């Protein structure tokens with residue numbers, strides 16, 4: 001191995017090490033921003049089992065294992081995606097954190113809802129949703 005081959009090999013290793021170090025620093029930074037902070041409700045457990053659709057965010061309470069259905073309009077007061085939110089269980093009233101909402105667009109969420117309707121054999125509702133999407137131009141404009 002010539003001197004320049006050794007230099008090139010060292011440069012590749014150094015570049016890979018710097019990239020790995022940058023990734024580690026980024027991960028630590030993200031964890032520091034999202035991790036526990038003094039004075040916050042950091043002891044609030046996270047709802048692991050969850051599902052979301054256009055109207056609702058549903059989550060299994062980590063305390064009592066009952067599911068709560070949070071309506072986006074009446075309970076969460078937003079139609080924005082839920083990145084992180086502290087809520088109280090509808091059954092045991094203890095607090096827990098919900099996160100990891102779907103990031104799909106409106107028409108994608110509605111189409112996705114149809115899969116569940118088809119599984120439950122609610123074909124009429126599925127047809128109504130698809131018809132409304134087509135009429136509003138959301139479905140045809142996005143395809």
Ligand SMILES: [Zn+2]
Nearest residue numbers: 061064089092
């Ligand atoms: Zn509960």
